[in-house]
Amino acid sequence: MSTIRLDKFISERTEYSRSQIKQLVSRKMVTVDGQVVKTSDVKINPDTARVIVDGNELRNERYRYILLNKPDGYVCSTTDNDGESVLNLIPDNLRTKNMFPAGRLDKDSLGALLITDDGELAHRILSPRRHIPKIYIVKLDRPFQSNYINLFRNGLKLASGEVCMPAEIRRCELSEKLAFVQLYEGKYHQVKRMFSAVGNNVQILMRVSLGNLILPEKLAFGQCMELLHKDVENLFSIPDFDAFCYDFARVFSAKLINKQV
Ligand code: URA
Numbered sequence: 001m002s003t004i005r006l007d008k009f010i011s012e013r014t015e016y017s018r019s020q021i022k023q024l025v026s027r028k029m030v031t032v033d034g035q036v037v038k039t040s041d042v043k044i045n046p047d048t049a050r051v052i053v054d055g056n057e058l059r060n061e062r063y064r065y066i067l068l069n070k071p072d073g074y075v076c077s078t079t080d081n082d083g084e085s086v087l088n089l090i091p092d093n094l095r096t097k098n099m100f101p102a103g104r105l106d107k108d109s110l111g112a113l114l115i116t117d118d119g120e121l122a123h124r125i126l127s128p129r130r131h132i133p134k135i136y137i138v139k140l141d142r143p144f145q146s147n148y149i150n151l152f153r154n155g156l157k158l159a160s161g162e163v164c165m166p167a168e169i170r171r172c173e174l175s176e177k178l179a180f181v182q183l184y185e186g187k188y189h190q191v192k193r194m195f196s197a198v199g200n201n202v203q204i205l206m207r208v209s210l211g212n213l214i215l216p217e218k219l220a221f222g223q224c225m226e227l228l229h230k231d232v233e234n235l236f237s238i239p240d241f242d243a244f245c246y247d248f249a250r251v252f253s254a255k256l257i258n259k260q261v
Pocket of ligand 1 (some may be wrong): 104105106107109188189190191192193205
């Protein structure tokens, strides 16, 4: 039986720091299997323990959630039939047998990709009805035009005749050829086809957030990290797009510029 410390179990699933957890324990606000615990360093079995903190039960994860910074040249499928699968980038200690990419990025696209074995969560984050935005940064062939903002907002018509849901776009302040795009849906090659519809062309595309789960600056292309319960919750909150573009212009434009085509 593998056990972990109670404070580790709680801090991975909440915003409480270790010292706050100690205080909660000393105020008798933490129970394990119905018993008030006396110290925060007791060992528990994470698979079976019923932990309640300040009235809220913390469930153990049955599923695993990995955030990959997808590099160029890998395909978002579970087999290597059409090219090398992104699953090959997950180290053995993080990989489970039913994992799949929740959502697609093209073979030449970069950035945030959620890989999980939780089919229900994948369905929830991909459904356009849930209104979970995804933010991309793109490097364009030609300079950004200010009329893109209204064209994207009013539901762009693609060359195929398909009409997109309203989307937001902003020029990235650091370059006239960089832009951030926020979408609530994921049609095939959608961002590339939206720029073709306005007479431009995407050279590099990188997804930088899924809901409010933002690709960490320290995660290099090809690297992945296991998400904690509280990171997964961020998938379901919505970033302020203008604040995001302002706050992350430097970080993500540097990543794209260092990745010249
Ligand atoms: N839109 C695209 O065109 N490609 C992607 O990989 C993702 C969104």
